[in-house]
Amino acid sequence: MSIDKEKIKHTAKLARISFDEKKIESLSKDLSNIFNFIEKLSNINTDKVSPLTSILDQTLRTREDKITDGGIRDKILENSPSKNEEFFIVPKVIE
Amino acid sequence: MSDITNKSLTQIVDLIKKKEVKSEEVTNAYINNIKKGKKLNSFITESFDNALTKSKNFDANPNYESLLPGVPLAVKDLFCTNGVRTTAGSKMLENFVPNYESTVTTNLWTEGAFLLGKLNCDEYAMGSSNETSFFGNVINPVKENTVPGGSSGGSASALAADLTPATIGTDTGGSIRQPASFTGTVGLKPTYGLCSRWGIVAFASSLDQAGPMTKTVSDCALMLEAMSGFDPKDSTSIDKKKENYSKKLTKNIKGLKIGIPKEYRVDGMPNEIEELWEKGKKLLKEEGAEIIDILLPHTEYALPTYYIVAPAEASSNLARYDGVKYGFRSSKGSNLIEMYENTRSEGFGDEVKRRILIGTYVLSSGYYDAYYIKAQKVRQLIKNDFDNAFAKVDAILTPSTPSAAFEIGEKKNDPISMYLNDIFTVPVNLAGIPAISVPVGHDKNNLPLGLQLIGKPLGEQTLLNLALCMESKSNFKQKIIKWWEKN
Numbered sequence: 001m002s003i004d005k006e007k008i009k010h011t012a013k014l015a016r017i018s019f020d021e022k023k024i025e026s027l028s029k030d031l032s033n034i035f036n037f038i039e040k041l042s043n044i045n046t047d048k049v050s051p052l053t054s055i056l057d058q059t060l061r062t063r064e065d066k067i068t069d070g071g072i073r074d075k076i077l078e079n080s081p082s083k084n085e086e087f088f089i090v091p092k093v094i095e
Numbered sequence: 096m097s098d099i100t101n102k103s104l105t106q107i108v109d110l111i112k113k114k115e116v117k118s119e120e121v122t123n124a125y126i127n128n129i130k131k132g133k134k135l136n137s138f139i140t141e142s143f144d145n146a147l148t149k150s151k152n153f154d155a156n157p158n159y160e161s162l163l164p165g166v167p168l169a170v171k172d173l174f175c176t177n178g179v180r181t182t183a184g185s186k187m188l189e190n191f192v193p194n195y196e197s198t199v200t201t202n203l204w205t206e207g208a209f210l211l212g213k214l215n216c217d218e219y220a221m222g223s224s225n226e227t228s229f230f231g232n233v234i235n236p237v238k239e240n241t242v243p244g245g246s247s248g249g250s251a252s253a254l255a256a257d258l259t260p261a262t263i264g265t266d267t268g269g270s271i272r273q274p275a276s277f278t279g280t281v282g283l284k285p286t287y288g289l290c291s292r293w294g295i296v297a298f299a300s301s302l303d304q305a306g307p308m309t310k311t312v313s314d315c316a317l318m319l320e321a322m323s324g325f326d327p328k329d330s331t332s333i334d335k336k337k338e339n340y341s342k343k344l345t346k347n348i349k350g351l352k353i354g355i356p357k358e359y360r361v362d363g364m365p366n367e368i369e370e371l372w373e374k375g376k377k378l379l380k381e382e383g384a385e386i387i388d389i390l391l392p393h394t395e396y397a398l399p400t401y402y403i404v405a406p407a408e409a410s411s412n413l414a415r416y417d418g419v420k421y422g423f424r425s426s427k428g429s430n431l432i433e434m435y436e437n438t439r440s441e442g443f444g445d446e447v448k449r450r451i452l453i454g455t456y457v458l459s460s461g462y463y464d465a466y467y468i469k470a471q472k473v474r475q476l477i478k479n480d481f482d483n484a485f486a487k488v489d490a491i492l493t494p495s496t497p498s499a500a501f502e503i504g505e506k507k508n509d510p511i512s513m514y515l516n517d518i519f520t521v522p523v524n525l526a527g528i529p530a531i532s533v534p535v536g537h538d539k540n541n542l543p544l545g546l547q548l549i550g551k552p553l554g555e556q557t558l559l560n561l562a563l564c565m566e567s568k569s570n571f572k573q574k575i576i577k578w579w580e581k582n
Binding site: 030 | 422527
């Protein structure tokens, strides 16, 4: 299966990563090879198989609905590349 | 005293408990080795001041009751460490200093160990040779110019070079077992859910599992005992009592049934690996185990399945790196979307971007059923293969890798040939079961080779016992000459 340059551009847009033309070209080649390799899966009939949803035998736990953590705004802001005292700062979104 | 850093973790713990050596002496000995071992590039961040302070505190007020009393440990730089930067081998997290500690490292520190430094790894643990790290290649101490394997390459390199008495890695598709095999060390990937994932930088959440990397099988049992355990903060953590793996360790493997899957005999596998596999079978048989041929019919589909599931989960997990909350932010871009795109383009390396694209593609509208759902169905078949096999056998013996350590650059530009390196390790992650790589021999170039033992869910004790047997019978000895200490 070939992953052409248009597909790479569309997927890159979805993934919010930008690439230059040269890189798109090489990615198209790499991904086409990788998808040819993956294509092998179409050899197996899986009509009667349910997709695996969890490899654990246990079901997800529930817990008592009480607050165990929180009130750590300053700690959360500590690692932000751009912030003021209360908020993350991002480029202007609304004109 | 002779060089303490040649000793195993278990021996060091014994010496500290018998008061024959002080924690500070041990710590200084490792710091000295790390300073001489810069050429290996196995450390991203050193934590010497912390280690020396903690060792002095231990010596002043020792507690010999814990499992790892006064032991300095370096860990893979994928574990968040409070106040010590955690990079995941990426430019994206070059300056990230967590203000919390991963559960697994917390468990180690609770048992008396302390942090010596953070070890290099492939970027976001995506790689099989430690060549994708933003902080540069790691060298295999076994031979200059060879890779230590990946993604826990820094961990394997530092361990084999005596720069840390033991370490921990993470294993999503072989990232503990393959580097262990390449460096002549022991590496164990536990059952999914045995060790908490909380505070580990995420790659593929349904596959990721932390585990010990050690010089001996006894060390491996000790480390697993210290790091494992139920954690309410990880929703997939298994709620069960902690096991005393080291106390229960025994070489008595009489009557255990060992499966040999013929599907692991792949084209182009060197004779030496075939011979090693035979040697392993013979050793276990001599100790009273029964060797049985088994089938794992969907083995050939494991890698294609993995290369859908792992990138799909990675693309979702790595969506969080947007330059807003933490990590790198690009200074370019006139609006929010451009800022995101530039941040992710500049912050991620090539392999990570490649996998994000694969993952985004297989999850995108129109392709989701054909790829992702298909892969999860095949994953079920792979798991069924193991369930059927374990109805007949107690463990499965295979080679750890299809080759010994390769040269730096050899596979770098061919993603598929790099991915094929994980052909024997990936099925285990897909099935969520435990496996251990044990060094058993060398190839004609004196490069170490390992065998893998695969176990039932929560069958770690059986694996450790079999591994202990194989270790003592194979009489494997490291052949490392410390070439990096010479000028």
